[in-house]
Structure formats: structure tokens, C-alpha cells
Amino acid sequence: MVRVRKRKDRDAFAAEEGEEVTSESEDAESEEVSLGGSSTDEDEGVESGGGKGSRRETPEQKRLRLAKAYLKSMEIQKEAEQGGEEDGVEEWDGEGPAPVDISERLKVEALAQRGHYQRHIADKVVPSGEGCRRLICRPMSRSGGGAFHRKSLTGVCVPSADDTKCYSVSKCGALVGWDLTELRRNNAFTARVRDCQRADSSGGTSTATSGESLYSVCCSDDGRLVVTGGHSGAITVWDSRSGDRVKVFDKGHKSEVTGLTFQTGTMQLFSCSRDRTVKIWSLDDMAYVDTLFGHVQGCMQLDCLRKERVISVGEDRTCRLWKVQDETQLLFKGTPNSGNIDSCCFVNGTTFVTGSQDNSLSLWSMFKKRPNYTLHGAHEAAAMGNPCKSWIHSLAACPNTDLVASGSGDGHINLYKVNPEEQVAGDRVQRVCTIPRVEGYVNSLAFNGDATVLVAGVGQEPRMGRWDRNKNSRNGLFVQRLKVDGGDDA
Numbered sequence: 001m002v003r004v005r006k007r008k009d010r011d012a013f014a015a016e017e018g019e020e021v022t023s024e025s026e027d028a029e030s031e032e033v034s035l036g037g038s039s040t041d042e043d044e045g046v047e048s049g050g051g052k053g054s055r056r057e058t059p060e061q062k063r064l065r066l067a068k069a070y071l072k073s074m075e076i077q078k079e080a081e082q083g084g085e086e087d088g089v090e091e092w093d094g095e096g097p098a099p100v101d102i103s104e105r106l107k108v109e110a111l112a113q114r115g116h117y118q119r120h121i122a123d124k125v126v127p128s129g130e131g132c133r134r135l136i137c138r139p140m141s142r143s144g145g146g147a148f149h150r151k152s153l154t155g156v157c158v159p160s161a162d163d164t165k166c167y168s169v170s171k172c173g174a175l176v177g178w179d180l181t182e183l184r185r186n187n188a189f190t191a192r193v194r195d196c197q198r199a200d201s202s203g204g205t206s207t208a209t210s211g212e213s214l215y216s217v218c219c220s221d222d223g224r225l226v227v228t229g230g231h232s233g234a235i236t237v238w239d240s241r242s243g244d245r246v247k248v249f250d251k252g253h254k255s256e257v258t259g260l261t262f263q264t265g266t267m268q269l270f271s272c273s274r275d276r277t278v279k280i281w282s283l284d285d286m287a288y289v290d291t292l293f294g295h296v297q298g299c300m301q302l303d304c305l306r307k308e309r310v311i312s313v314g315e316d317r318t319c320r321l322w323k324v325q326d327e328t329q330l331l332f333k334g335t336p337n338s339g340n341i342d343s344c345c346f347v348n349g350t351t352f353v354t355g356s357q358d359n360s361l362s363l364w365s366m367f368k369k370r371p372n373y374t375l376h377g378a379h380e381a382a383a384m385g386n387p388c389k390s391w392i393h394s395l396a397a398c399p400n401t402d403l404v405a406s407g408s409g410d411g412h413i414n415l416y417k418v419n420p421e422e423q424v425a426g427d428r429v430q431r432v433c434t435i436p437r438v439e440g441y442v443n444s445l446a447f448n449g450d451a452t453v454l455v456a457g458v459g460q461e462p463r464m465g466r467w468d469r470n471k472n473s474r475n476g477l478f479v480q481r482l483k484v485d486g487g488d489d490a
Contacts, residue, residue: 074105118348121451121484122403122417122432128481133183134458135477148190149174149475152459155216156444156477159223160264163448166455167226167240168477169214175228175238178477180453190243215463218260220267225283227269229257235271237283247286252279258299258464264306264399272312274298278322294320294329300464305346305399309366313341319354321366332364335374342464343395345404351420353404355392361406363418363429372420373428379408386468389441393463394456396445403451407442409470413456413480435480440473454480 057065151171158166158180165186166178177186214230219240226238233253237246253273260271267283276299280289297315304310308324319332319341334341339357346352350366361378362371381390389409397404404416415433422428438456443463446455456478460470 071106119401121398121401122415124485125403125415125451125482126433126485127435128483133479134474135178135183135185135479136474149176151213152441152443152461152463152475153457153477154214154443154459154463155228156446156455156457157218157226158446158448158453158455159219160221160449162223163450163453165223165240166446166477167217167219168444168457169217169228169230170457170459170475171213171461173212173214173230175214175217175226177240180448180455180479183479213256215256215258216260216271218262218269220262220283221265225267227260227262227283229253229260229271229273231256233257233273233275235260235269235281237286247283249281249288252281252288253277255298256464259302259312261302261304261310263304263308268308270302270304270310272299272302272314274300274315276314278302278310278312280324290324292322292324292329294322294331300340300342301344303345303352305349307349309349311344311346311352313344313354315340317341317356319344319352319364321352330366332369332371334362335360338362339391343392343406345395345397346399347397347402347404347418348400351418353395353397353418355395355406357388357391359390359392359408361392361395361416361429363420365420373425375416375429375431378406378414378431379412380410388462388465388467391462393441393443394445396447396454398447398449398451401451403447405445405447405454407438407445407456409441409462409468411439412436413438413442413445413454438478440470440475441468442478451484452482454482456480 149168149170149172153168153170156166156168164179164181166180168176168178176190178184179186212230212232214228216229217226219226223240225246226240227235228238229235232250233255234248234250235252235257236248238244239246253271253275255273255275257271257273260269262269269281269283270278271281272278276293276295276297278292278299280292281287282289295312295314295316295318299312299314302310302312310322310324311319312322313319317334317338317340319334321330321332323329334354334356337358338360341354341356343355344352352364354362354364355378356362359379359381360374360376362374364371378392379390392406392408394407395404402417402419404418406414406416413435414431415435417430417432418428420428435454438458440458440460441462442456443459444457447453458473458478459475460473462468
């Protein structure tokens with residue numbers, strides 16, 4: 001049996017030996033050891049470092065404490081934005097109901113996170129006074145080193161997490177990274193991708209060589225992965241930081257890959273092709289998931305937002321909305337004279353826009369089989385020359401806003417305000433602005449996250465063919481700064 005000294009005996013013994021007397025907390029810790037040398041179960045409810053009898057914080061108390069701290073930080077941030085010393089700013093101590101402005105901000109953040117918050121900014125958007133810039137991608141050296149666009153650009157994309165970057169592809173097979181802040185090419189990424197392509201093609205196993213036309217590009221929300229697809233039907237995944245090729249899906253589509261998009265907030269990839277299918281891929285597992293059948297002719301473009309719903313359009317003059325989770329599809333037919341539908345984009349979770357070869361732009365709701373409204377003559381018709389100049393080759397929408405952009409071959413980019421709730425049908429799609437002097441075919445469009453930059457991939461030829469060639473145009477990236485007057489509050 002082990003004998004334990006009492007406190008007074010220990011203190012007296014320590015004083016005689018000239019040692020320092022321990023504090024009560026240290027004594028308490030030493031007395032927590034039982035005679036058997038193991039800790040007791042009764043002390044599990046006592047918080048470490050706390051006083052005698054104090055209990056651990058319950059999950060409810062922790063959530064309440066963190067919520068108060070978060071609201072307090074928002075109040076501090078608001079005061080900092082307003083200057084911190086303005087009169088009439090009421091301080092909040094984290095107790096009681098939060099101020100109205102903070103409650104509204106929390107509500108907006110919650111709705112935006114679920115993709116239900118709609119911002120009305122189309123009436124406030126105007127082209128910036130800085131004007132537009134066309135970035136021409138030239139060889140990095142006299143010997144022609146590095147990737148550059150020798151032919152028409154066919155696709156552009158902007159990462160939602162880092163809207164200072166942009167990626168473009170072209171018919172010559174080049175994938176080029178851009179810096180939108182300095183308006184120049186990201187040489188490090190571009191050179192690395194080109195080196196990888198050359199090394200693969202020399203071995204005879206490459207599916208992304210410089211001779212293959214690339215028709216589509218997209219990037220993950222965090223900007224870490226860039227995905228390209230083209231003439232061979234293969235889908236190539238690139239690491240945007242190093243330029244390394246991560247994965248090649250070369251046994252999926254049997255024809256050209258015409259469209260690529262990510263589901264917002266996930267690593268689930270959707271692709272469409274002229275083989276009439278839409279395929280699903282998981283880039284978390286780098287694996288094929290499923291194939292969606294329905295189109296009777298080639299599928300030309302697709303888009304997806306936060307929900308597992310995909311819209312696709314094709315040469316069969318139809319638009320299909322795929323409910324992946326339910327394994328069902330909704331069929332939307334264009335007008336008899338609409339021609340092929342070449343482009344589409346989601347406005348929000350239930351509303352989308354399509355562009356046709358008859359120069360018409362249609363606004364759709366997933367709850368109706370026919371368009372809510374069709375704007376005929378969206379672009380200037382080609383009085384003389386090739387009719388493909390008036391086709392709507394590209395569409396882009398700033399997600400969860402009422403702002404939509406369309407591109408054709410008439411030398412202009414149009415911006416529209418869309419509102420399916422308007423009682424007057426003609427007010428549901430209104431042109432609010434036109435960006436002139438865009439010589440060439442606008443084959444792809446993309447907004448950054450806050451609609452302050454519009455990027456367009458412009459070429460001398462249409463995206464999917466060589467029906468016409470505009471010799472007055474130059475292949476390059478078109479960047480237009482936008483200004484939102486009066487803020488972007490809904």
C-alpha cells in the first residue's frame with residue numbers, strides 16, 4: 001500500500017529541503033493521480049484548466065458562442081467599411097437580436113450559398129471608360145516556342161474563385177493561360193502545357209497534341225483543374241498550377257467534344273459531344289460515372305449550376321433539361337424555323353437562355369414547354385455575305401443575376417436584361433448595351449464572378465466549322481471591363 005503525504009507534511013518537508021512549494025493548482029493536478037496510477041472517470045466532465053466544479057461547454061453553448069462571435073465580427077467589419085467613427089452607428093455587444101443590416105446580410109449569404117439569391121444588375125452595367133482590349137497570343141520566341149493561338153479561339157473560361165485568371169483554347173490545339181489583371185499571357189502555365197503536349201506526341205500516345213482542334217474548356221471552382229475537349233473525343237484534365245497533365249479520358253465520346261462544364265461547388269464534370277450523348281465524370285475519383293441519352297443529332301453545348309440539373313442543346317433543334325438525380329429529362333422544342341440551337345446558359349436554377357442559327361434568342365422556364373419569350377433579330381442580319389455571321393454562336397450569363405451576353409459574327413457583343421416575371425412579354429428580354437468593334441466570330445463568352453469583366457474568344461472562323469473566314473479579324477482574346485453603377489444590390 002502506498003502512503004500519500006498530507007499537504008502540511010509535504011510543505012514542511014519541502015521547506016526543510018530548500019525546495020519551492022508548489023501551487024494549489026499543481027497540487028490538485030498531482031492529487032488527480034489515483035493510488036492505482038490511473039485517472040478517474042469522474043474528472044471527464046471537468047474542463048481542463050477550469051476551476052473546481054466547472055463543466056465542459058455543451059454543443060449548444062458552443063454553437064451559440066460561435067454565432068455571437070461571427071455576428072460581432074460582421075459588425076466590426078461593417079464599422080470598418082463605414083470608417084469606424086461615423087456618428088449614429090449603434091454598437092452591438094453580441095447580445096439580443098442582431099441589427100437589421102446584419103440580419104439581411106446573413107440572409108443574403110444563406111440564399112447565395114444555396115444559389116437562390118438573384119441580383120438585379122443589368123440596368124446598372126455599362127462598359128468601362130477604359131474600353132476594350134484584344135490580346136493577341138504570339139509565339140514566346142522567334143523559334144515559335146510555347147503554345148499560342150495560330151487559329152480561331154473556340155472556348156474561354158474564368159475560375160469563379162480567382163477571376164484574375166482566364167484560359168482559352170483554339171483550333172490549333174493550344175491551351176493558353178491569361179492574367180486578366182495585367183492583361184497578358186501566363187507564360188509559365190502555357191509553356192509547361194506545351195512541353196507536355198510535345199513530349200506526349202513524340203511517343204505516339206497523346207490525345208492532346210498541337211494538331212488536334214480543341215472546341216471546349218472549363219475549370220473547377222477553385223481554379224485548380226482545367227479540362228479541355230476537342231476533335232478526337234478525348235477529355236484531358238490539366239493541373240493549372242504546374243501545367244501537368246493529370247488524366248486523359250480517351251474512351252468516352254466517339255466524336256468531337258463540343259461542351260464541358262462543372263457542377264457548381266463540386267468536382268462533377270459534364271461533357272457533350274456530336275455523338276449525341278451527355279456524359280458525367282467524377283474528378284474526385286478521376287472516373288467515368290454515367291451517360292445520358294436523348295438527343296437524336298449532335299449535342300452542341302451544355303451548362304450546369306449548383307443543382308444536379310444540366311441543360312443541353314443540339315443540332316436536333318431541341319433543348320433538354322436533365323434531372324440527373326431523378327434520371328429523367330425534360331424536352332423543349334424550338335420553333336419550326338429556329339434552325340440548330342448552338343448555345344445555351346443558365347440564368348438561375350429554373351430559367352435559361354438559348355441562341356439559334358436563325359438569329360433568335362429565347363428565354364425558357366423549366367415549367368413550360370415553350371419559350372417565355374423569343375427575341376428575333378438579336379444581332380444584325382448579314383445583308384450580304386455568309387449567313388453564319390448572324391448565328392448566335394455564344395451565350396454567357398453572370399450566375400444568379402439578370403445579365404446575359406450574346407456573341408455572333410456581326411462585330412458586336414450584346415448585353416441583355418432578362419426577367420421572366422414581367423407581365424409584358426416584350427419586356428422579358430431587353431437589350432441594355434452593345435459592345436462594338438469586336439471584329440470576327442465571337443465563339444465563346446465568360447463573365448467573372450462580380451460581372452466586372454467580360455471575356456470573349458474571337459476568331460476568323462466559326463467555332464465548329466469553316467463556313468466563312470473574316471480576313472479583317474485577328475484571332476485573340478477580347479477583354480471588356482464593365483462598371484456596375486450604384487452597386488450590385490438586388
